Amino acid sequence: MGGKINRQGYAAADFTRPEDCTGCAACAETCPDVCIRVWR
Numbered sequence: 001m002g003g004k005i006n007r008q009g010y011a012a013a014d015f016t017r018p019e020d021c022t023g024c025a026a027c028a029e030t031c032p033d034v035c036i037r038v039w040r
């Protein structure tokens with residue numbers, strides 16, 4: 001988790017190393033709010 005609190009009051013995940021993303025989309029499939037879209 002990132003250290004910042006978003007406008008909704010949540011400590012949102014922080015995408016800190018985009019170079020390591022494989023595009024597997026596991027984050028999008030498990031996000032309870034369906035707010036992640038993955039494209040590469």
Ligand code: SF4
Nearest residue numbers: 021022023024025027
């Ligand atoms: S698509 Fe999401 S879960 Fe998969 S490597 Fe990238 S950030 Fe991680």
